[in-house]
Amino acid sequence: MSAEARIGAGGLAALFAIGAIGGLVGDMCHVQSGTTVYLEDPLPYVWDSQLWFPIMVGGGTAALGWIGGLLGARASAAEREEPLRAAATMIASVLALYALTAIVRGEPGSVGIVLCWAVAALICARFARDRADWICAALAMLFGVGTEIVLSAAGVFEYADDIEQILGVAAWLPALYLAYGVVASRLGALLTTR
Amino acid sequence: MSAEARIGAGGLAALFAIGAIGGLVGDMCHVQSGTTVYLEDPLPYVWDSQLWFPIMVGGGTAALGWIGGLLGARASAAEREEPLRAAATMIASVLALYALTAIVRGEPGSVGIVLCWAVAALICARFARDRADWICAALAMLFGVGTEIVLSAAGVFEYADDIEQILGVAAWLPALYLAYGVVASRLGALLTTR
Amino acid sequence: MSAEARIGAGGLAALFAIGAIGGLVGDMCHVQSGTTVYLEDPLPYVWDSQLWFPIMVGGGTAALGWIGGLLGARASAAEREEPLRAAATMIASVLALYALTAIVRGEPGSVGIVLCWAVAALICARFARDRADWICAALAMLFGVGTEIVLSAAGVFEYADDIEQILGVAAWLPALYLAYGVVASRLGALLTTR
Numbered sequence: 346m347s348a349e350a351r352i353g354a355g356g357l358a359a360l361f362a363i364g365a366i367g368g369l370v371g372d373m374c375h376v377q378s379g380t381t382v383y384l385e386d387p388l389p390y391v392w393d394s395q396l397w398f399p400i401m402v403g404g405g406t407a408a409l410g411w412i413g414g415l416l417g418a419r420a421s422a423a424e425r426e427e428p429l430r431a432a433a434t435m436i437a438s439v440l441a442l443y444a445l446t447a448i449v450r451g452e453p454g455s456v457g458i459v460l461c462w463a464v465a466a467l468i469c470a471r472f473a474r475d476r477a478d479w480i481c482a483a484l485a486m487l488f489g490v491g492t493e494i495v496l497s498a499a500g501v502f503e504y505a506d507d508i509e510q511i512l513g514v515a516a517w518l519p520a521l522y523l524a525y526g527v528v529a530s531r532l533g534a535l536l537t538t539r
Numbered sequence: 540m541s542a543e544a545r546i547g548a549g550g551l552a553a554l555f556a557i558g559a560i561g562g563l564v565g566d567m568c569h570v571q572s573g574t575t576v577y578l579e580d581p582l583p584y585v586w587d588s589q590l591w592f593p594i595m596v597g598g599g600t601a602a603l604g605w606i607g608g609l610l611g612a613r614a615s616a617a618e619r620e621e622p623l624r625a626a627a628t629m630i631a632s633v634l635a636l637y638a639l640t641a642i643v644r645g646e647p648g649s650v651g652i653v654l655c656w657a658v659a660a661l662i663c664a665r666f667a668r669d670r671a672d673w674i675c676a677a678l679a680m681l682f683g684v685g686t687e688i689v690l691s692a693a694g695v696f697e698y699a700d701d702i703e704q705i706l707g708v709a710a711w712l713p714a715l716y717l718a719y720g721v722v723a724s725r726l727g728a729l730l731t732t733r
Numbered sequence: 734m735s736a737e738a739r740i741g742a743g744g745l746a747a748l749f750a751i752g753a754i755g756g757l758v759g760d761m762c763h764v765q766s767g768t769t770v771y772l773e774d775p776l777p778y779v780w781d782s783q784l785w786f787p788i789m790v791g792g793g794t795a796a797l798g799w800i801g802g803l804l805g806a807r808a809s810a811a812e813r814e815e816p817l818r819a820a821a822t823m824i825a826s827v828l829a830l831y832a833l834t835a836i837v838r839g840e841p842g843s844v845g846i847v848l849c850w851a852v853a854a855l856i857c858a859r860f861a862r863d864r865a866d867w868i869c870a871a872l873a874m875l876f877g878v879g880t881e882i883v884l885s886a887a888g889v890f891e892y893a894d895d896i897e898q899i900l901g902v903a904a905w906l907p908a909l910y911l912a913y914g915v916v917a918s919r920l921g922a923l924l925t926t927r
Binding site: 467470 | 567
């Protein structure tokens with residue numbers, strides 16, 4: 346009988362921290378480029394973000410990593426051998442895509458959409474290994490984009506007028522969440538002990 | 540005696556479709572960024588492109604894939620094991636480069652040229668495996684750039700004035716065709732049955 | 734007793750040439766985008782650079798490659814099998830990052846910093862193999878950034894006012910030198926004969 350596979354409390358805390366800090370760095374890019382604007386600020390700002398944002402991304406990262414491990418995402422031999430290199434590569438890839446979504450503001454909408462979706466496809470094709478990774482990508486996209494649609498409709502924040510939008514959020518947003526979901530699942534796999 | 544290596548009609552149709560759709564997506568980036576303008580429109584537009592453009596790119600992709608297979612391009616073990624992942628990675632790479640050539644409009648010419656040629660070199664170095672891939676890259680560059688030089692000289696379309704040009708086409712254009720040729724050959728190798 | 738590991742005069746000359754030419758290409762991007770301006774030109778210009786710049790980068794590349802080999806950087810089996818592919822990939826990566834640092838001028842400082850540091854992390858995580866590579870990255874950063882801080886303070890050249898700066902140099906500069914240092918060490922490993 347195999348030992349139970351699980352992520353410990355330390356692993357979940359690490360996932361929360363990675364997501365929260367990564368979210369703050371990426372959101373700073375969006376706010377400073379004018380891609381997004383907070384319209385209501387009931388909570389204190391952390392860096393350029395309302396406090397709920399890093400908590401949401403951190404919590405989402407921990408949840409996705411936990412779900413990925415639960416659904417069978419397991420670190421490959423190469424990932425187990427050099428976990429820090431694997432984690433750094435995946436985190437840097439998503440942060441680069443995050444910054445790219447801010448850079449394409451001011452470009453024609455279609456160009457930004459093609460570039461961001463193509464880079465997201467490269468990230469997914471590079472890192473996704475298990476069926477669980479794709480499920481986490483779909484979950485991240487559904488809940489992430491869904492939450493932003495609701496918050497945008499509620500007037501909590503908005504995307505700039507000059508950005509190509511679908512239901513109030515940027516047309517490249519699903520691509521960013523897909524890549525993020527795959528990486529959260531893989532980070533969960535890296536932290537799952539057996 | 541080994542069985543004959545060939546791409547079937549279905550494979551050629553797939554290559555045509557990939558090239559035609561990819562060409563439409565990339566050309567949309569060029570047209571909407573003002574990188575290129577159609578000066579004559581004798582044929583109907585498909586999306587933002589004159590009908591001849593997707594037919595040319597689709598036909599070129601099928602031809603290059605067929606030539607690559609004929610000249611001995613064969614899928615590696617890794618490519619045969621996960622053909623969809625390999626194909627998605629290669630197609631997304633070329634589309635990302637295509638979008639990049641549109642993004643660099645407005646930047647100083649030299650910067651766009653260095654970035655696009657460097658990314659094209661990364662794509663070629665990553666995916667080219669057989670001598671046939673390099674032959675296809677050279678063919679794609681010669682015929683692709685040559686055709687665009689003729690059509691530009693004939694006043695069918697033109698590159699924007701503010702783009703660094705060689706004989707009427709953008710200085711980064713050969714790099715885009717080189718990367719495209721390598722990928723067309725590799726896609727042909729993936730679809731070649733033995 | 735193992736044979737002595739060393740880079741021959743030809744290898745050092747190759748490293749110098751790669752560094753000098755790469756430095757000229759990258760500096761052209763910085764000068765033409767207005768990222769940097771030479772304020773004093775006691776020496777003749779080569780392309781867009783004062784003569785001391787390519788000599789400094791070429792000499793630095795040879796020195797770092799020599800130090801990397803001395804400290805034990807050795808080509809992996811894959812690198813030895815296809816040294817040209819490995820070298821082209823690494824050189825193109827650093828040139829792409831160099832061009833990217835010029836492209837991000839005009840973007841909000843934070844966005845450019847996140848994108849350049851993320852891409853530099855990807856380059857380091859992809860290519861660094863031996864402890865010597867990380868030592869060379871640190872040396873390149875210390876001496877490269879240090880030299881630029883001194884020359885900027887001395888009024889020899891300057892970064893544009895609209896670029897986020899630390900001690901007179903761009904905030905993304907350490908990232909560029911880190912990636913450069915890793916690649917110089919790996920190129921040294923490729924050229925070290927045993």
